[in-house]
Amino acid sequence: MSRTKEKLGNFTQLDAPKYEDVLQCMRCGFCLPTCPTFALTGRERSSPRGRVALARAVAEQKLEFTDAVKQEAFFCLDCRACTTACPSGVRAGEVMEICRSQSHQQVPLGHVGNSFRKFILQRMLPDPELMERSMLPARLYQRLGIQWLVRHSKALKLGPAWMEKAEGMLPELKAPLRPQLPVITEAVGEKRGRIGFFLGCVMTLMYPDVSRQTVRVLAYQGFDVVTPRATKCCGAPHLSEGDRQTARELALFNLDLFLQADVDYIVTDCAGCGAALKEYEELLDGETEHERLASFRAKVRDVSEFLTEVGLRTGGLKPVQKSVTYHEPCHLCHAQSISRQPRDLIQQIPGVELREMEEASWCCGSAATWGLKFSEESRQVLDRKLDNVRKTEAEILVTANPGCQLQLAWGVRERDLPVQVLHIMELLGEATP
Ligand code: SF4
Ligand code: SF4
Numbered sequence: 001m002s003r004t005k006e007k008l009g010n011f012t013q014l015d016a017p018k019y020e021d022v023l024q025c026m027r028c029g030f031c032l033p034t035c036p037t038f039a040l041t042g043r044e045r046s047s048p049r050g051r052v053a054l055a056r057a058v059a060e061q062k063l064e065f066t067d068a069v070k071q072e073a074f075f076c077l078d079c080r081a082c083t084t085a086c087p088s089g090v091r092a093g094e095v096m097e098i099c100r101s102q103s104h105q106q107v108p109l110g111h112v113g114n115s116f117r118k119f120i121l122q123r124m125l126p127d128p129e130l131m132e133r134s135m136l137p138a139r140l141y142q143r144l145g146i147q148w149l150v151r152h153s154k155a156l157k158l159g160p161a162w163m164e165k166a167e168g169m170l171p172e173l174k175a176p177l178r179p180q181l182p183v184i185t186e187a188v189g190e191k192r193g194r195i196g197f198f199l200g201c202v203m204t205l206m207y208p209d210v211s212r213q214t215v216r217v218l219a220y221q222g223f224d225v226v227t228p229r230a231t232k233c234c235g236a237p238h239l240s241e242g243d244r245q246t247a248r249e250l251a252l253f254n255l256d257l258f259l260q261a262d263v264d265y266i267v268t269d270c271a272g273c274g275a276a277l278k279e280y281e282e283l284l285d286g287e288t289e290h291e292r293l294a295s296f297r298a299k300v301r302d303v304s305e306f307l308t309e310v311g312l313r314t315g316g317l318k319p320v321q322k323s324v325t326y327h328e329p330c331h332l333c334h335a336q337s338i339s340r341q342p343r344d345l346i347q348q349i350p351g352v353e354l355r356e357m358e359e360a361s362w363c364c365g366s367a368a369t370w371g372l373k374f375s376e377e378s379r380q381v382l383d384r385k386l387d388n389v390r391k392t393e394a395e396i397l398v399t400a401n402p403g404c405q406l407q408l409a410w411g412v413r414e415r416d417l418p419v420q421v422l423h424i425m426e427l428l429g430e431a432t433p
């Protein structure tokens with residue numbers, strides 16, 4: 001969805017939805033059963049159809065861009081389940097994402113909130129070293145036993161709900177992966193190509209062992225893996241929080257970096273990063289030459305999409321005698337239409353039994369910061385997911401996005417379910433010699 005150059009009704013000129021995008025809705029309601037916030041509330045305005053109608057009313061100057069519109073824009077999970085369901089090609093989640101950008105222009109935060117937001121989005125996230133340093137206190141908090149004391153004293157019950165949840169979601173933190181990964185990891189055996197690995201921020205900081213496995217698996221599969229140290233955040237958090245300008249700056253930086261790296265493919269193991277990278281073409285429309293955008297877009301793959309496309313070398317894989325169920329990240333199945341490929345990979349691992357869960361593509365309730373801002377609603381969405389996980393009686397719950405992994409692992413711990421939560425590359429890593 002590119003930047004409109006025209007002012008549209010009561011939207012400001014910068015980053016308004018396109019009128020044709022909100023006009024397409026024919027009010028059929030096919031999207032309603034797919035929307036988690038409609039399921040939670042039963043409110044029309046919290047449904048895709050209702051949200052598009054709100055945006056259309058603002059576009060047609062029947063409604064000011066009020067605080068109520070802002071609230072609906074942020075209450076949308078941006079899970080994009082409605083996009084998959086819509087026969088008219090309406091993208092309600094993306095329209096709401098653009099409305100978040102409008103909300104910062106039209107209903108700004110107070111001074112403190114705005115300064116905090118700017119520090120996180122414009123100072124910290126674009127600076128990988130600063131992000132790494134900022135995690136040091138959290139690692140010390142775990143290492144020095146303070147976490148144990150805090151959890152056992154129940155002190156977090158005195159603070160806001162989001163703080164207790166954020167603390168509870170922390171995995172065991174290790175040293176960030178970015179400075180440790182070699183810039184080039186050489187292919188094993190007969191070489192099949194050269195990959196640029198896009199290492200996401202959450203992966204390097206929260207799940208370094210997952211991306212370490214991804215690089216090892218890709219090398220075992222016969223690819224030289226180039227991991228540029230200078231890679232910056234993909235811009236997904238900025239799009240989610242309505243800072244499209246910083247997202248564009250980050251996108252231009254990463255675009256230059258990976259085009260210069262002269263790689264055959266650009267691969268990521270984070271569904272959220274993959275969706276953002278694939279949307280650079282729209283985000284940067286008019287900001288750089290179209291050929292460069294098209295060349296970048298043609299190379300981007302999610303890791304399961306990539307391995308299925310080139311064909312998994314299964315010779316030498318070790319058996320993993322486990323039952324596995326698969327949760328589809330929204331930004332993989334709805335934003336990138338990748339559903340079959342992760343299942344194909346799982347089924348190619350010798351010994352693994354794949355047990356399908358009901359509603360595998362229903363959101364887990366994480367959705368970037370949504371799960372913290374709306375912690376009670378997030379818990380309800382997660383409960384629905386975990387009920388379906390429990391029914392499979394699988395030993396391992398596999399997913400492909402760090403946000404889902406954090407949320408699911410937290411939910412499993414809270415409910416004391418006998419299931420291990422893994423990224424698909426951890427499972428494949430276990431099978432890889
Ligand atoms: S958003 Fe799509 S599916 Fe939903 S009511 Fe409109 S046209 Fe129908
Ligand atoms: S993106 Fe998800 S939460 Fe938002 S309107 Fe669509 S289905 Fe509902």
